Structures are given as structure tokens and as C-alpha cells.
Amino acid sequence: MLALAACARPEGVLVPVEINASSGAQAGKPVDMLVATTRAPSDAEGVLFTGERGNGLAFTNIVVSIPPNREVGSIQWPSRVPADPSREFAVTRVDPIPAKQVRSWFQQQPRAKRRVLVFVHGFNTRFDASVFRFAQFIHDTSADYMPVLFTWPSRGRVTDYIYDRESANFSRSDLTYVLSAAVRSPQVDEVVVLAHSMGAWLAMESLRQLALTDGRVPAKITNVVLASPDLDIDVFERQMQELGPKRPHLTIFVSRNDQALGISRLLAGQVTRVGAVDLTNPDYSARLEQATGIVVLDLTALQGGDALNHSKFATQPDMVRLLGDRLMAGQSISDDGAPGADTVQAMGGAVGTVIAAPLQLPIQVFAAGRN
Template identity: 35%
Template sequence: MTAIHAGAAALPRVRFAVRFLLLAVLAGLAGCANRPPAAVLDPVPNSVAVSAGQPTKAASGARSLTLFAVTNRARDGDGFDSGRARTLTYERYRLSIPASHKPAAIEYPSTHPDPEKTMTVRERRRLDQRSMVAAIVAQPGFDGTVGLFVHGFNYRYQEGVFRLAQMAADSRSKAMPVLFSWPSEGALSGYLADRDAVLFSRDDLVSLMAALSETGKVRQILLFGHSMGGFLIMESVRQLRLTDRGDVLDKLSVVLAAPDIDADLFRRQMDVIGRLRSPLVLLVSPQDEALAASSLLSGARPRVGRLDVEDPKVRETARAYGVLVVDITSLDAPDGLGHDRYASLAAIAPQIGALGRPGAATPTDVGAFILDAAGQVVASPFTVAGRILSPR
């Protein structure tokens, strides 16, 4: 009877948490009700009309961007849905980024794409694992660094592709952008299903990291995860440690933005992972409302992405585990919830004095720091690790 009464007493809290989550996310998505369909990934040749009788022209000042995408989502025609596939699919994209592109923004193409105003897919090609790795290392200007992005909760495949394109375009990083898209439900009601999908995807992310690291031409993998994608990354890195894959771990520089991870669970994960060759970076904000809702749904347990860097316990824990905790509250949040601040990182000038000393930090330069957008700032998801961590 005690258990029944306890469960009954918890119901109001759960109901409140669900309402809070839905209201918070809906507020953040206000004005974004029309989510991009899979068709935004259809290649647009130069002969496609912007409107009837008006053929497109080469977009003046547009930039070309190549990225790769790997997914364990099930195929749905020419696209992918939230189904869970037992094999990986590999793709290469070439996109056109308009000269009018604004930092942190994603200019999705419409029914009649206009390369002058929107991001546009110019080429889409299916590959296998071997040909993808070969294509990555053969890209002009490849410097041995791969930027591997793992998206978070409530993402659809096409949204992951365009978010990666935005970050890569804004940062102008030399790291070759690669997306790992796990089978998120892509729906507000799919929170619990998404956590299961993360656990389903551990082996696949490990397989991808191993494949990239096995070629000597890939010297560094900047592994960047957002929200629930951070949970997937931590589980995968833990698995690499348990299977004695130090060869892969030594190439990793891990950055987690607003990680949706229980704080106690994170410490247990770090107990297994131990100190990495490059300190793990956490980008956090106590004002992240989406993670506040996640905390309520999880029994009011704190989430790593909302750590308070002013808390002495946080600073002590960061030093104990060799972690850099960076408060990015000062950055603009395009989602209105403070959960997508990471998208603004790419456009900021790289100044890192607030993290200790200019140049590169050593594994001993760990702890908790506050990012000052008006002064000392971090660069981008794919350059933050290379700029504030020890160079290869």
C-alpha cells in the first residue's frame, strides 16, 4: 500500500512535468510549426525554376559545402524516418550556402528553391563505409580532422543535415563535417522513445568512430553532441573504454553542448572512461529551460547541461575528472529556450583567454569557466576542442 500511495503522490508531479515540457518546447518552437519535409534534401540542379518560367541562376557569392551523413534510421522512400535499422547508411551531400546566410540560422529551401536566399542541396550520393572514409580523406584541404556531430532529442534526419551545414558554414572550420543521425522520433511525445533509441545506437556510433580512426589519415575526431546526443556520446565513449579501444579514444576530442544526462550517471560514466587525452568539454547553462523540464520528468534530478559553474562542488568535480565546464549563458539562443545556444558558437570570433591562457590548454588546465560573449569567447563546436585543448 505504501508503494501505491507513493506512486499516486508522484502523479501530480509527473503530470506537471509533462505539461511543463510540452509548454516549454511549444513556446520555443513558436513560429516554427512547419518543420522541413524530407524533400528539402532533394538535389536542386541549376535548371530548376524558382517560380514558373524563372530558371535559377548561379547564386552570387554562394559557397559550396560538402558534408557526410551516417544514420541507422530506417529508409522511407528517398528519406529516413524514426524506424530503427540494423545497418548503417552513408551519404555525401554538396550544399550551396547563400551569401545572405545569417549566423546560427538555417535557411531551408521552399517548394521553389532560390539559391540566392536559401541553403540548397546540389548533390546527394549514397556511399558505403569504405568509400565514405576514402572520400573524406580525399577532400581538398583535408587536414586530418573530422568534425562528428550527434544531434539531440526531437530531430529529424533532414534537420540534422541542415544544422550541421549551418555550423560548418558559420565556423569555416577545416574539420570535415560528418553527421551521425540516430533514430529520434522527431516528435515532442517521443522523449522516452528517444532515450531507448540512444541505447539502440551505441554500437553504431562506436563502429563509425572506429572506422574513421582506423585510417592513419584521420588524426583527430572532434566529437560534438547536443542534448540527448551527448548521452549517446558518453555511452559510446564508455563502451570504447570497456572494450580497450584506446586507439580510438586517443583521437577523440569530446564536446557536449547542453548534455541531457543525469548528473550522477555522468559521474559514473566518467569513473569508467577516466581522463581522456584531450579534456572533455561541457557547454552548460543554468538557464536552459528545456533541461529544466527534462529534470522534472526525471524526478527532479539535476542534468549536466544545467550545472552552475559558480558551485564549488562543480569546480572540484571538473578538476577531479579532468573536465572543462564552460557556461555559455551569455550566447543568444535561437530556440527561445536556451537549449540551442551552441548554434551561435560558430559565428563568434575565437578568443579563449577566459579559459586560462591563450593558445592551447594542457590537460591540467581544467575546471569551470564562464564564457563572456562581450570579451573572451570560444569559437565553434568544431574548433573549440582544437583551440582550447592540447594540440596534436
């Protein structure tokens, strides 16, 4: 089904659409993002980058027009090229940026936006899908952040899991460079990292590299959100140790019914993935308690979103609104409250209405100790 859905999408959807009064096209709400990628460039019009590995890090300024009258968490893929901006996601600008001019992109952003959100996508994600997904998330959360997408070489095929995992490994130093560039910018006061699925391993490795090089994760990187992390739990424990005591607040979204992570666990020798831990299992709870500054949200009971229960952070409307109201407003998911009951109570007030009434189940929150 996933393969058929991908095949149904036309190629070249990133061809810029000119929006003006004479063309008759209606402009949607624009999302202006900086895209950094280690993918190989494509000669095909409207594709921009392939799923193969490039020779270096490339930067592009892309603006996506989001159509009105759409459901939160959804992407309206173009049915043909060029896209119809009145009812479909449409690209309105594509400007390659030399690496030495990246700082100017930060300088050109509105002065009120002094926070950066760096998004790292997961496995089985084409370049166009990563652009549209991030644009959808920024729009639906009303995030007052400078959006920076880091997209690594994923072929966008379920059968290329190992290739994608090695491509994430291939891109570690480049993501480290992007994070460092954001931190060094005088226009930036805060950096938040949001990583999904296999991208969580890449994000943690890059943060680890920063910590080992600089002695700590830069203080401007305040929050890290790992959504359905496809990350070996043993590796995660070692990464947390090597980030050091002065690390960012960490929020993890897990789900026991995440079907994609079930397959990943099978491919990884039956080692549990962090995004699929069972918080009712005392062994896992005890292991997580050893790491300070972590809040884990169990989204198992949350209804809606994607069919595989793997992308609820971006597709489940109530979860998207929660992120928009809390984290994207400059707060950590736990709202910097005390651990334990206070944190659970705070989160219960924020997400209690998410669960459908017949279930009568709260989202389970596990709050580890803090520094």
C-alpha cells in the same frame, strides 16, 4: 510553438537541386558531408530517412549549398520544393555509399583536411534538420574539418522523449563503429566529437565502449565538446571514470536557464542534467573537480540564440565565432593553458566581447584539474 514551426516546413526539402548556368539558379557555398545514420530509409522523395529505427548503419554523401547574405547561426529553410539556392539551404548532391567504400570518401577529401569533426545531434531532431544544422555550423565556423554527421532515430516530436532516448541507446555500437572508422583512416590525424543535448549521452556511451574494448579512447580522438548535454550527472561521473585516465580533453557548455533541460530533469526524476548545472553551487563544482581534463563554460548570461537557450553553440553568433576561432582552429577551448586563473584569463580575452555591454558579466569558466 515548436510544433507549429515544424509543420510550416515543407516535406521533401532534401530533393537535390541542379545548379548550372542554364537553370538560372545561383550556387551558394557548398558543405560536403558524410552522413551515417541508424534511421530507417524513406520512400518519400526528398525525405531520405524517417525517425524510425533502421536495420543497420547507412552512409550517404550529402552536399548542402549555403546561401549568401545570411545571419550567422541561422538556417534559411526552403519555402517550397525545390529550394531556391540563392536564398535558401539547398541540397545539391545525395549519393548513397556502401559501408565498404566509406574509406574512399576520406581519401577524396582535400589533403589539407586531415581532421574530422563528428557531430551527434540531440532530441527532437528530424533527419533534414540534422543535415541543415550541421551544414550551418560547419559553414559559420569555417571549420577546416571533414564533416561527419551521425544521425540517430529521432521522431522530431516533443512528445516522443522516451522513444528518442531509447533510440540513442539503440545506436551506441554504430556510433562506435563510425568513430573507429575515422580513427583507422590513414587520411585522418585527429578526430573531434561535438554532441548536443541527448546526443551527448550517446557520444559518451560510444567513447566508453571504445575505452572498455581497446583499453583507452583512441589517441586520435583529441577533443570532445558536449553542448547542453541532456545527461544524468551521476551517469556522467561513472562514464568519466570508465573512459580511463588517457581520455580526450572535454569541454561542456552549460546554462542554468536552459528550458529544454528543465523539462528533461522533470522527466528524469528530478536528477540534474549536466548541461544545466549551477556552477555557483559548491556541491556541483566539487563533483566536477574530481574529473581531470574538463573545462565547463557557463553560457547563462549569453544573450541571443534560440528561444529555449538550448542550442547556443550553433545559433548564438558570438558563440559560433568562438568555436570557429578556437576549437575549430585546432585548439581546445582552454587553449591547453594551465588551469585556474590562466584559463579564465585566456577565455575572458576570447569571449569578453560576447556579453552585451549593459550586463557587464563575463562568461563563467570552470576549469577542472588536468592529467
